Amino acid sequence: MMPREVELDVAGWVPMRWPCGPLEIERGKSREGFTESEAETLTAWCRPEALERLADTPVNCLVVTWAEGTAGDAGQQRALAPLITAARQRGLSVVGWVAGEADLRQAAGAASVAGLQALASDSTKPAPGFEMLRFRERELSDRSPTDFLGVGGMLWPGLRTTVEKDADASSGPTGPPWLDSNAWYVRLARSLVNPKTLWLSFEPPDVGQPVTAASYVQAIADTGVYGGRWVVSLDPHLRAGLADRRTSALETWAAIGRGLSFFLRHSTWSSYLPPGPLGVISDYAGANQFLSFEVLNLLARQGGLYRLLEKSAAVKLDGLDAVLYVDAAPPAKPLARTLDAFVDAGGTLITPPGWDARGVPDDALWLPRFRVFRRGRGRLAVARADFADPYVLAEDAQLLMSHRHDRIRVFNPGTAQFHYATSRDSRSGVLHVLPFQAPDPNMTTTVWFRHPWAQARAFHLDGDEPAPVVRAAVESGVEFQLPPSPIYSALELRD
Amino acid sequence: MPHGLSRRQFLVGSTALVGLGAGRLVPFARAAPSATVSVAKCDSYGAELVPTLARMFDQLGGLARLVKGRTVGIKLNLTGSPALRLGSRPAGLAHWVHPRVIGAVVHLMDRAGAQRIRLLESAWATAMPLEEYMYQAGWDAALISSAGRRVELENTNWLGRGKDYHRFDVPGTPLLFPSYLLNHSFYDCDTFVSLAKLKDHMTAGVTLSMKNCFGNLPTTIYGDHVPKDAPDELPHSGRGRVFHAGARQPPSFAAPELDPASPRHEGYRLPRVVVDICAARPIDLAIIDGIESMGGAEGPWGGGEACRPGVLVAGSNCVNTDAVATAVMGYDPMARAGTTPFYTCDNFLELAEQAGLGSRDLGQIEVAGTKVREARFDFAPMLKSRFPRDLPPYPGDKRGF
Numbered sequence: 022m023m024p025r026e027v028e029l030d031v032a033g034w035v036p037m038r039w040p041c042g043p044l045e046i047e048r049g050k051s052r053e054g055f056t057e058s059e060a061e062t063l064t065a066w067c068r069p070e071a072l073e074r075l076a077d078t079p080v081n082c083l084v085v086t087w088a089e090g091t092a093g094d095a096g097q098q099r100a101l102a103p104l105i106t107a108a109r110q111r112g113l114s115v116v117g118w119v120a121g122e123a124d125l126r127q128a129a130g131a132a133s134v135a136g137l138q139a140l141a142s143d144s145t146k147p148a149p150g151f152e153m154l155r156f157r158e159r160e161l162s163d164r165s166p167t168d169f170l171g172v173g174g175m176l177w178p179g180l181r182t183t184v185e186k187d188a189d190a191s192s193g194p195t196g197p198p199w200l201d202s203n204a205w206y207v208r209l210a211r212s213l214v215n216p217k218t219l220w221l222s223f224e225p226p227d228v229g230q231p232v233t234a235a236s237y238v239q240a241i242a243d244t245g246v247y248g249g250r251w252v253v254s255l256d257p258h259l260r261a262g263l264a265d266r267r268t269s270a271l272e273t274w275a276a277i278g279r280g281l282s283f284f285l286r287h288s289t290w291s292s293y294l295p296p297g298p299l300g301v302i303s304d305y306a307g308a309n310q311f312l313s314f315e316v317l318n319l320l321a322r323q324g325g326l327y328r329l330l331e332k333s334a335a336v337k338l339d340g341l342d343a344v345l346y347v348d349a350a351p352p353a354k355p356l357a358r359t360l361d362a363f364v365d366a367g368g369t370l371i372t373p374p375g376w377d378a379r380g381v382p383d384d385a386l387w388l389p390r391f392r393v394f395r396r397g398r399g400r401l402a403v404a405r406a407d408f409a410d411p412y413v414l415a416e417d418a419q420l421l422m423s424h425r426h427d428r429i430r431v432f433n434p435g436t437a438q439f440h441y442a443t444s445r446d447s448r449s450g451v452l453h454v455l456p457f458q459a460p461d462p463n464m465t466t467t468v469w470f471r472h473p474w475a476q477a478r479a480f481h482l483d484g485d486e487p488a489p490v491v492r493a494a495v496e497s498g499v500e501f502q503l504p505p506s507p508i509y510s511a512l513e514l515r516d
Numbered sequence: 517m518p519h520g521l522s523r524r525q526f527l528v529g530s531t532a533l534v535g536l537g538a539g540r541l542v543p544f545a546r547a548a549p550s551a552t553v554s555v556a557k558c559d560s561y562g563a564e565l566v567p568t569l570a571r572m573f574d575q576l577g578g579l580a581r582l583v584k585g586r587t588v589g590i591k592l593n594l595t596g597s598p599a600l601r602l603g604s605r606p607a608g609l610a611h612w613v614h615p616r617v618i619g620a621v622v623h624l625m626d627r628a629g630a631q632r633i634r635l636l637e638s639a640w641a642t643a644m645p646l647e648e649y650m651y652q653a654g655w656d657a658a659l660i661s662s663a664g665r666r667v668e669l670e671n672t673n674w675l676g677r678g679k680d681y682h683r684f685d686v687p688g689t690p691l692l693f694p695s696y697l698l699n700h701s702f703y704d705c706d707t708f709v710s711l712a713k714l715k716d717h718m719t720a721g722v723t724l725s726m727k728n729c730f731g732n733l734p735t736t737i738y739g740d741h742v743p744k745d746a747p748d749e750l751p752h753s754g755r756g757r758v759f760h761a762g763a764r765q766p767p768s769f770a771a772p773e774l775d776p777a778s779p780r781h782e783g784y785r786l787p788r789v790v791v792d793i794c795a796a797r798p799i800d801l802a803i804i805d806g807i808e809s810m811g812g813a814e815g816p817w818g819g820g821e822a823c824r825p826g827v828l829v830a831g832s833n834c835v836n837t838d839a840v841a842t843a844v845m846g847y848d849p850m851a852r853a854g855t856t857p858f859y860t861c862d863n864f865l866e867l868a869e870q871a872g873l874g875s876r877d878l879g880q881i882e883v884a885g886t887k888v889r890e891a892r893f894d895f896a897p898m899l900k901s902r903f904p905r906d907l908p909p910y911p912g913d914k915r916g917f
Contacts, residue, residue: 027671146573387645388631412748414540420644424651425658431817464816466601469654502604 031169032218034082034114035281038254039077040260041067041104044086044097044223065264065359067100069107073456078278079285084141084252086118088128105135114138126151139468143173143249145461150391151384156222157205159312169176170216171252175223176201178243179236180436180457182473198436205321207249207292209314212329213305219249224256231269234276236509239484241277242509245284246440246453248291249250253277279482280509281329287480287511290451295440296428296472297326302352304332309348315411316347316418324439325419326428332356343369345423347408351376365397371421376403388420418499428471433464443514444470450474450514458509468502469495474514477501481510521895522628541641550875552576553831553840555886558807560822561608561616569620569803572830573628576885582707582801582832584629589705590673592637592740593620593728593805595815598653602816607653610810610822613713617654617805617828619663626664633664636701638673638731647669665786672699673751674736678812681737681747683771684796691788692759692778695771695796702797710799710834714806714825714841716895717814718902719760719786721858722845724829724838725802726868730786733759733793737770744768759789783853783861783910791867794834798873802837804829806844811898819903825893829888835874836881841864846894849876854910856896861910 041380049055065071067338070464075081108115117135119128119142128150132140145163156171157163160199164398181199186359203221210219223246236252244251255263262270284291301320303313320327330336332352336359338344344363352360363371371391380394380401390413391402403420409412418484429441431450436458443450450470460466473494478487481504490512493500503512524774554572591611602610622633637647642656647657647667654857661667669677678700685695702708712728720727733755736742740753745768757763760782765772778784806827812820812825827844831837839849842857842865853862867877879886 128805213606416644420648424648427651428651430599430654432599432604434599463819465601465602467601497625499602 023181024229028083030112031139031154031240033309034116034218035079035253035285036082036220037080037115038255039066039083039085039104040254041065041071042086042097042100044089044091044093047093047311050186053298062264066260067104067417069103070102071264072111072113074105074274075113076112077280080253080278081112082114082138084116084118087132087137087140088120089120089221090123094123094128095131097205098135100137101212105137109136116141118142119144122194123288126182139170143171154220154222161210162304164213165213167266168217169220170214170218171220171222172206172210173222175203175206175221177205177226177236178202178239178455178457179226199387200322200436200438201244202318202321202438202455203249204243204246204438204440205312205317207244207247207389208329208450209305209317211248213331220252221249222252222254223423224254225259227256228259231262231273232256234273234454236458237273237277237458238280238509241280241284242453242455243438245453246293247294247442248288249340253281274469276482276508283482283509285478290442290511292446293327293449293451295326295441296403296443296447296450297328297426298340298422298426299325299327300330300336300338300341300344301327301347302330302344312408312414313347316415317344319412319415320418321440322438323415323417324429324431326441338363338368341368342426343371343418345371345414345418346373347414349373349407364399364401367398369400369402369421371402372404373408374404374406378399378403385420386423390417391421393421415500426471430469432467432469435460435464437466439468441470444447447472448516452505452512452514454503454512456507456509460505462505466505467500468503469498469500470514471498472514473499474501475514476515478513479504480513481506481508482508487513523791525844528685532900533847534847546824549833549836550880550882551831551833551836552882552884553833553837554884555828555840555844555888555891556828557891558828559888561614563805565616565807566620566623568828569617569830570624572885573624574829575831576801576832578623579628583625584627585631585636587632587704588698588707588709588739589623589634589636589701590618590625590709590711590733590795591728592635593731594637594639594649594653595724595731596817597640598649600816600818602629602810602822602836608655609808610820611715611815612653613711613805615650615660615809617803617807618711619660621709621803622660622663622667626667629705630707632666632668634668634670634701634705635660636670636672636699636732638699638734638751639671640754641735641751643671643674643676643736645669659662664762668776670699670701672701672732673734674699674749675734675747676700678704681734684793685798686792690774690795691793691867691871692785693766693771693773693789694732694791696780697766697770698732699734702732707800707804708797710803711803712723712805714804714809714827714829714845715814716811716820716845716857716902718818719782719861720864721861722838722842722847723814724804724841725799725834726790726838726864729757729793729797729799730759730790732797733789738766742767753803759785761785781908783837783858783907787862787864787867790864791871791873792869794809795871795873801833802831804837804841806841806893811895812901813903818905819901821888821901823893825891827891827893833874835865835868835876839874839876839878840881840883840888842876842887843878844891846892846896849878851868856899859910860907 143156380396411489437456440453617833650657710725717723737783
């Protein structure tokens with residue numbers, strides 16, 4: 022058994038799913054359309070020489086299928102032995118994935134003999150004497166402190182397009198498309214559990230051909246902007262392409278390597294947080310889980326800057342303009358007193374229906390879904406009906422704060438998602454730009470900041486050196502024009 | 517209110533949605549009138565703006581006769597998302613009427629005795645308060661509101677603060693729909709102003725004070741995905757399927773189009789909706805901001821390029837005013853359908869003239885202030901900056917659409 026005293030540098034692991042071996046082939050055969058060619062690829066990836074493609078990438082941890090609680094487990098573990106040996110010789114770590122039904126003790130025993138560094142599983146069963154990387158379910162009902170947190174089954178970040186049949190696309194400007202993203206979830210998970218290391222596991226979509234390099238980089242960036250790490254997983258077409266050493270596959274793989282390296286080099290950015298004027302309070306659990314999760318997701322999508330506040334913890338409201346209390350049940354008395362004081366001191370409190378609507382009705386901002394009252398130096402906005410639509414709620418919360426006080430505005434955003442975060446001392450900041458479609462070169466993206474950042478530099482994955490970005494002082498802020506990039510880029514900001 | 521009619525007299529023909537009672541048509545059909553149109557060169561949105569506008573309004577007979585003691589509704593031109601810019605140019609310097617023009621007009625109307633001024637726009641795909649829409653664009657809506665003593669803002673793309681939508685019947689011979697349902701603000705004003713931008717338009721040829729009123733139409737009723745039997749609660753889309761393409765009818769409580777067999781080409785339909793809506797909800801004062809604008813398209817989504825025509829146009833007859841403005845743009849208001857700038861559409865000015873809303877013949881229109889030939893700024897060269905569109909050219913024979 023791996024002695025527990027050995028310190029594993031899990032935080033330094035850059036993981037990648039390494040599907041290969043007879044268990045993977047059997048799983049593939051149960052899927053419609055699985056071909057002999059795919060089986061050959063899975064076999065090829067089991068060979069030690071397959072590790073050569075990790076050269077020039079920061080990937081240093083393989084996640085292999087180790088056990089599924091079937092008769093094939095032993096055969097899988099035997100087949101992986103040469104690969105594991107070769108990996109260890111290259112200084113790579115190997116983690117074995119154990120499916121929930123397998124006997125963890127048995128799997129751990131085999132892992133120890135084979136020289137794996139750790140097992141990963143979403144099982145909660147004990148595995149004494151062996152390093153376990155526990156994956157929890159997305160709902161995070163278990164928030165016990167842990168150094169490592171893995172979450173599986175997340176979404177592939179990207180653009181979701183649904184075009185209605187017979188839709189007329191010629192009639193003018195179009196509304197915002199739907200974007201899937203996990204960045205908000207990384208913030209949530211780090212806030213609720215506060216692990217040193219957070220891995221997200223999700224698979225690339227099956228689009229019938231290799232997923233693009235830009236899409237892979239978005240997956241890395243979307244997970245990485247707030248300090249998470251995606252367990253890199255390649256689509257079968259890309260794996261086959263790499264096995265055949267096709268140029269396009271190698272280029273995609275190189276882009277993935279550059280993306281991973283970039284986020285390692287700029288790891289300090291992951292400690293930055295949005296200068297959010299809005300606090301979102303919830304227990305993020307049980308009956309409140311869906312709405313609270315979706316509000317965070319949609320606030321991020323709408324560019325809303327927020328601070329995540331878990332109800333049971335001591336909430337700090339300093340620096341906030343408004344607080345959105347999401348949960349249906351009213352707060353406990355200490356929190357209620359804190360919120361009252363916040364309003365009296367000038368903040369805006371946004372609540373579900375049923376709150377004690379003390380104060381003078383305020384017609385200055387008319388929003389039909391809320392009754393607004395002036396109280397002390399602040400305002401109380403009580404919903405007229407239960408919060409039903411998280412998109413509308415996220416929008417309403419920002420309207421109740423008023424866009425007059427926006428901290429950032431992005432013009433010609435295209436289909437990119439923007440993540441603005443600042444250091445604790447607010448002397449530096451970063452704007453991550455994740456385009457989910459190649460930007461229109463005719464539509465210059467301009468970003469306005471209320472904070473008068475003195476300078477900005479644009480970082481691109483392909484460039485070695487950042488480029489200064491021209492600053493324009495405008496009324497009530499500064500503007501920078503973003504150099505167009507079809508792939509992730511970042512604007513570093515400094516006072 | 518045109519020709520001294522009070523709001524009550526005008527609204528005899530308009531019926532609230534409640535009860536779905538039939539309305540009587542308002543008899544606006546008349547011989548094509550002509551009224552003075554004022555043109556002024558104005559190089560910037562600076563200190564010269566207010567005195568220039570004041571002079572123009574004086575040339576039209578003064579604002580007081582139009583606004584004193586009245587509620588004034590001003591339809592702005594804030595088309596498209598507030599996050600859109602032409603390159604890096606703020607919207608007010610390209611496809612939106614400039615905020616200082618709005619402020620100047622509000623100030624002058626307030627000074628002329630307007631009792632209440634309501635700024636109106638159907639904010640793109642949202643029910644958010646209009647001031648929030650402006651803030652998103654980086655404008656200071658509070659500053660605009662402070663230009664007058666009693667200034668309100670209303671997003672007319674949905675029910676808003678009203679209890680009902682109001683039906684506006686098209687007098688005379690409607691061209692596409694017999695009536696249109698609008699936000700209460702178009703009902704709740706004595707004087708209606710169209711405050712537009714001087715621009716090309718990819719579908720209608722040019723967009724000026726009349727085309728600006730296409731934005732009167734709420735997408736909670738005329739939107740692409742509205743339920744069949746009820747208004748949408750919130751706006752979500754444009755109006756392309758109902759008006760441009762004729763691919764669907766509005767919900768059952770709104771009047772269907774007169775002839776479902778009529779052409780489905782947007783070049784046929786859009787000019788007719790524009791004429792209908794201007795007949796149903798007449799414009800008492802048309803003001804066009806052409807100080808800085810864009811050519812080639814009506815918004816950055818269509819391509820286009822920035823320009824500085826340095827001109828303002830205003831008039832109390834929208835057809836006259838738009839005809840003069842079209843000429844200022846270097847086009848011929850008498851141009852036939854299928855020719856520049858109306859090369860994929862009917863000429864809405866021609867249709868409006870035929871409907872008796874006003875004359876487009878420059879020979880019939882008195883121009884005060886700067887002569888058209890001195891104010892002229894050619895927009896045609898900028899048409900090549902428009903993004904290509906896969907639309908059939910105007911075929912000449914409307915039935916061939």
